[in-house]
Amino acid sequence: MSSLNIDHVSRWFGNVVAVNDVTMTIGPGVTGLLGPNGAGKSTLINMMGGFLAPSTGTVTLDGRPIWRNEKIYQEIGIVPEREAMYDFLTGREFVVANAELHGLGAKAAGRALATVEMEYAQDRKISTYSKGMRQRVKMGSALVHDPSVLLLDEPFNGMDPRQRMHLMDLLRRMGGDGRTVLFSSHILEEVEQLASHIEVIVAGRHAASGDFRRIRRLMTDRPHRYLVRSSDDRALAAALIADPSTAGIEVDLAEGALLVQAVDFGRFTRLLPRVAKEHDIRLLTVSPSDESLESVFSYLVAA
Incomplete structure (x- = not known):
């Protein structure tokens, strides 16, 4: 061998x-x-x-x-x-x-x-x-x-x-x-x-x-970034940022969307639909903004 x-x-x-x-x-x-x-x-x-x-x-x-x-x-x-x-x-x-x-x-x-x-x-x-x-x-x-x-x-x-x-x-x-x-x-x-x-x-x-x-x-434990469009971005951002699964939210004016950084992947994926339902907010787009292999493992290099 x-x-x-x-x-x-x-x-x-x-x-x-x-x-x-x-x-x-x-x-x-x-x-x-x-x-x-x-x-x-x-x-x-x-x-x-x-x-x-x-x-x-x-x-x-x-x-x-x-x-x-x-x-x-x-x-x-x-x-x-x-x-x-x-x-x-x-x-x-x-x-x-x-x-x-x-x-x-x-x-x-x-x-x-x-x-x-x-x-x-x-x-x-x-x-x-x-x-x-x-x-x-x-x-x-x-x-x-x-x-x-x-x-x-x-x-x-x-x-x-x-x-x-x-x-x-x-x-x-x-x-x-x-x-x-x-x-x-x-x-x-x-x-x-x-x-x-x-x-x-x-x-x-x-x-x-x-x-x-x-x-x-x-890969799952790393911070994830999501692009989110909704019927009320302001109210959605206020509700999400109050939860510890969310580390930060930026407003992307060019995209007309929120850029959300989630530090607890599992918790955030449960939180988002629940918050939207509680506040009567329609989710129009939810998509990962950094899911390339480069971004996934660049996090590991920096860790």
Whole structure:
């Protein structure tokens, strides 16, 4: 069983800091690397896979440095997000080529293609593949040498529901077999369905860690902002601000609405309809104003 250790790792490109002092350990099982687009997930995975050197800090596999350690590649498989592939090759030729880099042959490539259910299209050129098919043949290429560590960058992009379920089942089996599987996503629901452990990264920083229940709880317990329109905004604001679940209310003249900051999510969701009914106020609009993943986890970074 293998473990990846990221110890105070930073990576910058010129003046841009892509990963900022991240420390985490990725062990056997399925781990989800969750964060909004541009958070630094791909940079972190590329350092774990040995494609990028950390600017500071270390990335190791079972205590061995990954950067410039060729033997490590016998143990790591990586499925990058980028689409660049050898489109003039067939799927089988692509996987066989990767098998040969590991000193293996067509038999290993055949097993890998069967694992990702791409045998039916293995003799078609990659240029004819859909995005989901490309993802699966990249997965086959990463599995051809039977690695103990698998790194996947946004692997579900472009997959139809059946392909998605098949890949989820495959990753669950691999995690259950004791392999170390890490996949990135910006969609919490994807991570919840698959990962036993979640690492959250926002703006290059490590924001939170735990199982999906803890991450959900952190999200729910944070302050929430709502845009509310009603038949009597003034009376509604006066009633809401008197309750401890509401930390502040602003009047948005441009929107013709109230911006309400709720610090007790559960209490506020019960309070709002009750107050409206008691004061005979019609609620015209109630919508979260900050529900992007960026806003959700930026709160965790600042906490």
